[in-house]
C-alpha cells in the first residue's frame with residue numbers, strides 16, 4: 001500500500017516538480033546549453049531518414065496520449081464514438097506512430113553509436129536519456145501492440161487515464177493504478193522518470209520550436225547595447 | 236530615406252599572394268577551439284577551383300541565397316518559411332563535414348615521450364573528430380596554387396558558363412591557364428540570407444555598424460543559417476551544437492581597429508571603411524529582375540556621405556557626426572562607388588554582400604605575355620581585355636553575374652592607371668588617350684593610384700570607434716576579455732554549467748589543436 005502511494009501519488013508530483021523547477025533553472029542558468037546539439041554535419045545519411053521518422057512519430061504518439069489520457073471516455077462516447085471504433089482507431093494509429101518512433105529512434109541510436117564522429121559528441125546525459133526513452137517506448141509498444149493489437153486488450157481509459165487526470169486535481173486514486181497490468185505500471189513509472197530527466201537533457205529544444213518564425217520579418221536588427229544582454233537570457 | 240551605417244571591406248585581388256597569413260591569424264583568434272577545428276572564418280582559395288567547402292558556389296545543389304518567386308518577390312532559395320520549419324528535423328541542404336574536410340591533429344605526445352633510440356619517432360595524423368588514425372584527403376586550401384587542378388578544378392561552378400575548352404584548359408594545361416587567390420570572409424550582407432533563415436531569431440544585423448552576428452545564447456542549433464548562406468560562411472560548432480560565424484572582429488572594430496585579417500594581411504590589400512546606405516532601398520535593390528542590374532542597384536542603395544540631405548537624414552537617424560566624417564573618408568566608398576573599381580562577389584545571390592573585390596588584372600596580363608604581347612603596353616592589355624573570353628568570362632561570373640563589360644571596365648581602369656602613372660613617372664608625359672578610354676580624369680587616376688599603391692594604415696582603415704555613451708557595456712573595453720563571456724565566441728571563461736551538455740569545463744586551449752578527450756568517447 002505504501003508502495004502504491006509512493007508510486008502513484010508521490011512520484012508523479014516529484015517528477016512534475018523536478019520537471020518544472022528544472023526547466024526554470026536551466027532556462028535561467030544555461031541559455032548557452034539550450035540547443036538541439038545537432039550532429040547533422042557529422043553524419044547525414046541515417047539522420048535524414050531517422051530524424052523525421054522519429055519526430056513525426058513522436059508527435060503522433062503525443063497526440064495519441066493527449067486523446068487517450070486527457071479526454072474522458074464519456075466525452076468520446078457523447079459524440080458518438082463507440083468503444084470499438086475508438087479501440088480500432090487508437091490501436092491502428094498508435095501502432096503506426098509506434099513503429100515510426102521505434103524505427104526512427106533505432107536509426108538515430110545506430111548512427112549515434114556506430115558512427116565514431118557522432119559517438120564522440122555523445123554525453124553521459126545523452127546516454128542516460130536514450131536508455132530511459134528506449135524503455136518508455138518499448139513498454140508503450142508492448143501495451144499497444146502486445147496487449148491491445150495482438151493480446152486480449154485493456155481499457156486503460158477506465159483506470160490509467162482517470163488516475164492520470166486525478167493528478168491534476170490533486171486527487172490521484174492510487175488504487176486505479178495498482179490494479180492495472182504490470183506493463184502499464186512500468187510504462188507510467190518510466191515515463192515519470194523520463195519527464196524528470198527532461199530539463200537536464202538536450203530535449204529542452206522541444207520548447208524552442210520556432211513557430212514565431214512564420215510571422216517575423218526576415219532580417220532581424222538589434223542595437224549593440226541590446227545585443228549585450230539578450231532579453232531571453234536569465235543572467 | 237533611412238540611412239544606416241555599415242562597416243565594409245574591399246580586397247584588391249591583384250595583391251594577394253596567397254600566403255594564408257590572414258587565415259591563420261583569424262583561426263588563432265577565433266576558431267582555435269573544440270568543435271571549430273574545420274572552421275575558417277577567413278579562408279583563401281585558389282581560383283579556378285572548387286573552393287571551401289567543396290562546390291559552395293553551386294546553388295542548384297546547396298540552395299543558398301535568394302531567388303525571385305513567380306511574382307518577382309524575394310524568397311530564400313531553400314523555400315518558404317513553412318518548408319524550412321518542416322525541414323527542422325533534417326536539413327536537406329546542409330553540407331556534411333566531408334564537404335569541408337576532416338580536421339586532423341597529431342598525437343604529439345608520442346614524439347615527446349619517445350625513448351632515446353636509433354630511429355626517429357614518427358607520428359600519424361589523427362582525426363580530430365574521432366581520435367582515430369586517418370588519411371589526409373582534403374583541406375581548406377587543398378587546391379592551393381592549382382594543386383590537384385587536373386583532378387578537381389574543372390568542377391569549379393564558375394566554369395560552367397564558359398566555353399568547354401575553358402574547363403579543359405584548367406584541367407589539363409593548368410600551367411598555361413590563369414590563376415589568382417580569393418580570400419573570403421563573411422560578407423556581412425545588407426540582405427543576409429543567414430539571418431532571414433534563422434528560425435529562432437538568434438542571428439541579427441547590428442543597427443550601428445551592420446555586423447552580422449549569432450547570439451550564442453539564443454541559437455538553438457536549427458542549422459538553417461548554414462545552408463542559407465550562399466557563401467557558406469556560417470558553421471556548426473559540433474562541440475557546442477551552435478552556429479558560429481565571422482564576427483568582423485567586432486571588439487576590434489568597436490575600438491577603432493581593423494579586423495585581424497586586415498591588420499595582418501601581408502599584401503596590405505584590405506581596406507576597411509564605412510558605407511552609408513538607405514535601409515528602405517535594400518529590398519527593392521535586391522529584387523531587381525535582371526541579375527546583371529544587381530550591382531548598380533546595390534550601388535544606388537549606397538548614400539553619398541558628402542550630400543547635405545544625406546548628412547541631415549543621417550544625423551536625424553542617430554548616426555554620430557564623427558561617423559559621418561569617417562564615411563566621407565571611407566576607402567571602401569571611394570573604391571566601390573567613386574572609382575567603381577570594386578565589385579561584389581556573386582551579386583546574383585541577392586544577399587547584397589559588403590565585402591567587395593577589385594578584380595585581378597593578372598590573369599589578363601598573363602594571357603598577354605602568353606601570346607607574346609607586351610603586358611606593360613596598355614594597348615595590348617586593352618585588346619586582351621576586349622577579346623579574351625576565358626579569364627574575362629570567368630571573372631565576370633564571379634563579380635558581375637556574368638556581365639563581362641563590367642569587369643572589362645574595371646580592368647581597363649586598372650590598366651590605364653598603370654600606363655598613365657608609368658608614363659608620368661618614367662617620361663614625365665601625360666597619357667591623355669588612356670584617360671579618354673576610361674573616362675577618368677588625371678586627378679582621379681592619381682587618387683586611385685595613391686589608394687591602391689601607397690595608402691598608409693590610416694588611409695586603408697578608416698574605422699570610427701564605437702560610441703561609449705550609446706552602449707551601456709562596450710564589448711571591446713572593460714576589464715575582462717569580451718570574448719570570454721559565457722557562450723561568447725572565445726569561450727575561455729565559464730560557460731554552460733552543469734547540464735546535459737556536460738562540456739563546460741572552461742578550459743582554455745593552447746594554439747596547437749588537441750585530440751578530443753576520451754571522456755565522452757569511444758573507449759578504444
Ligand code: SF4
Pocket residue numbers: 420421422423424427428429430447463464465466467468469480586
Ligand atoms: S555572407 Fe555572412 S551575412 Fe551574408 S548570408 Fe553569409 S553568413 Fe550571412
Ligand code: SF4
Pocket residue numbers: 250251252253254255256257258279416418499500501502503504
Ligand atoms: S594575408 Fe593578405 S596576401 Fe596573404 S593570403 Fe591573406 S589576403 Fe592574401
